[in-house]
Amino acid sequence: QKEVEQNSGPLSVPEGAIASLNCTYSDRGSQSFFWYRQYSGKSPELIMSIYSNGDKEDGRFTAQLNKASQYVSLLIRDSQPSDSATYLCAVNMGRGQNFVFGPGTRLSVLP
């Protein structure tokens, strides 16, 4: 079983809609969870981090964490064409290999 999995893309949503990105992880001892955005040809940039169960909101972005289900998600409200990118889920498992990345989900926001 892969350590960090994300819903396969590409995901297409119309402008103004809510985009929902999902991530599951295998290590129950994982402590910290991150969402990175990566534009084509660019390096990953941190959008949000979350450490406790529940929701965390930052502007149009909401991260949701459920440790019992080993699930973390990212919601993007009022999606804009500029949100079109690949979204990477990263998990800090707090052991030898700290940050493990998922394969990414490519999001396209259609005008």
Add this chain to the structure above:
Amino acid sequence: EAGVAQSPRYKIIEKRQSVAFWCNPISGHATLYWYQQILGQGPKLLIQFQNNGVVDDSQLPKDRFSAERLKGVDSTLKIQPAKLEDSAVYLCASSLGSGRARGETQYFGPGTRLLVL
């Protein structure tokens, strides 16, 4: 605050040649990471340094890849000899602490795009 610096930005070599990449982390960051990102995939950790010691190099192909971080600041990653499958983006990242603490965040450099022909 300056970000993570990497050079070169692009490199094209032929298989069996050698290549080296350089990274300078954010000032004061103790931990430095090298990732390999193949097109369409997420970054894969190659090696992690804390100061000038290796924390994790379990996924580094040691028969051809080597890395060092002298004086606990900048780092070089070398491939010798290169194979076609080494074509990828090599990302360097750094974090302030050990990388294990809750809340630890890593910041990425612009990456080096390697094409092996």
